[in-house]
Amino acid sequence: MRRTRTVLAGIAGTLLLAAGGIVLSQPASAxxxxxxxxxxxxxxxxxxxxxxxxxxxxxxxxxxxxxxxxxxxxxxxxxxxxxxxxxxxxxxxxxxxxxxxxxxxxxxxxxxxxxxxxxxxxxxxxxxxxxxxxxxxxxxxxxxxxxxxxxxxxxxxxxxxxxxxxxxxxxxxxxxxxxxxxxxxxxxxxxxxxxxxxxxxxxxxxxxxxxxxxxxxxxxxxxxxxxxxxxxxxxxxxxxxxxxxxxxxxxxxxxxxxxxxxxxxxxxxxxxxxxxxxxxxxxxxxxxxxxxxxxxxxxxxxxxxxGLAGSTPTPSEPSTPTPTPTSTPTPPASPTACRVTYQANTWNSGFTTTVTVTNTDTTAINGWTLQWTWPGNQQVTGAWNATVTQSGNQVSARNVNWNATIVPNQSTSFGFQATYSGTNTAPTRFTLNGAICG
CATH class of the missing domain: 3.40.50.1820 (Alpha/Beta hydrolase fold, catalytic domain)
Incomplete structure (x- = not known):
């Protein structure tokens, strides 16, 4: 079985078999x-x-x-x-x-x-x-x-x-x-x-x-x-x-x-x-x-x-659930400064990829959509930690409710599984809320 690893569009990230639900953990103490x-x-x-x-x-x-x-x-x-x-x-x-x-x-x-x-x-x-x-x-x-x-x-x-x-x-x-x-x-x-x-x-x-x-x-x-x-x-x-x-x-x-x-x-x-x-x-x-x-x-x-937080859990519904976004977020008024890391693990006709989005701006991103264009015939078949849709070779990945906010100098990651034939060439450009990322 042939496997290759491709890293493009930024510093090397990590391929997670599962990152789990991405929640930016910001401890309040020192x-x-x-x-x-x-x-x-x-x-x-x-x-x-x-x-x-x-x-x-x-x-x-x-x-x-x-x-x-x-x-x-x-x-x-x-x-x-x-x-x-x-x-x-x-x-x-x-x-x-x-x-x-x-x-x-x-x-x-x-x-x-x-x-x-x-x-x-x-x-x-x-x-x-x-x-x-x-x-x-x-x-x-x-x-x-x-x-x-x-x-x-x-x-x-x-x-x-x-x-x-x-x-x-x-x-x-x-x-x-x-x-x-x-x-x-x-x-x-x-x-x-x-x-x-x-x-x-x-x-x-x-x-x-x-x-x-x-x-x-x-x-x-x-x-x-x-x-x-x-x-x-x-x-x-x-x-x-x-x-x-x-x-x-x-x-x-x-x-x-x-x-x-x-x-x-x-x-x-x-x-x-x-x-x-x-x-x-x-x-x-x-x-x-x-x-x-x-x-x-x-x-x-x-x-x-x-037993570290009290008695046996009885998880109840949140009193005010955070709504899942149903449409593409409104782009910020000014261009978003961002960096994207794309790392794919490829075998035969399939691959999985982890994409890491870093906010390099000075203000928080509240709701994000990352878009790219496939250079080949890649087809997304499943995703985690983002809602990924594809039309032709155009792909959009939208945040889920728990990772909608990316504060300055922090990152969030999502992944997807896909198929391809021929050469699995990575995208060369990503846009976040309409702004081109490094």
Missing amino acids: AALTEVTNFGNNPGGMRMHIYVPDSRPANPGIVVAMHGCGGSGPGFYSSSEFASLADRHGFIVIYPSAQQEAGFGKCFDTWSDAAKRRGGGSDPVSLVSMVNYAQRQYGGDPNRVYATGSSSGGMMTQHMLTVYPDVFKAGASFMGVPFNCFANAADYPPGGRCTNGSMNRTPQQWGDAVRQAYPGYTGPRPRVQLWHGTNDTLVPYQLLQESIEQWTNVFGLSQTPTSTDTPRTNWNRSRYADNSGTVQVEAYSIQGAGHSLPSSGMAQVAIQFF
Whole structure:
């Protein structure tokens, strides 16, 4: 399979298997994202960034928040709500950056033999070293350590709950896959059996995979929250059911949920509680969503599930929902200063692309439409974090409700999947609200 990577129209960006819902996180305090270079044993060769809020208890909780393929810790910090929630609730956030190349760029290792057993090496050991650093340096509470992530990070979330059940107390996996879904590196997306729609094992087989990763472990297992969009084509929606089967089997629970509800429009929730009434597994099916999670409000529900923001979550409809734009925003009175990064990952007759838009002006952009013209016969087939329409070779990408505002010197990203034949040549010009971008 032939793969090429093209970077045009600006500095190199990142290809996200999923960026999750892009929300420009602007912590209100003086706290800042900081890189840590010597955090301990690091067989995965990973980078570590940490966000420590100014206001926190003596022994704060710790959340490990992991990006999608091709992303980075700082990128996930900027594109998710976890840092602003840390300011509000006083917990520490670790943002790791994966360094191992896979089908969509640098991804967290959930495929190697070393990564699939406790203490085996690779990324899991590096991640635990980061947790240990946060505990030593900032008094992080070892009884309140949690994992979350989007796409590759969601996969690693379920992976860490398996390999280190005594370290993590709960996890929230956005668009992930069950532990041991990937047989090896060759099985990782875009090819392979796990994500090609044919994966189907019994709950017992899935549960056995978890138990075999740490033989002899008899302690408590971390609670699991699972999120998936019903229209996800990159990581098929059916894998949500496989994850449910895995974790309910681990907990010895029935496949039938103890309760179901719709806490928000298009959020279908299933809960699986034990005999004491404790919800051990919670699954959200997001109707109509593609490979675009977490979107606005979902991080807050995850933090509540962890117990870092009060009791068990009961996410209700916002009293004043932000309307989704239905038409192209009115261009600003003066030209918009902007920069666009376009990075494509191409194979055979298909490709995925991440586009990053940076506001280089001195005023905020409130509502945006990015337009370009294909030089070839490319055809968009799906998108996330933007509404993308195409007429002939003219393409328009319009913001969704949670990333409509881009403040000065900040960026937002979206992605799409497309087909082509012949040569996949990138666009040479982009316009943002009618103004040409650099």
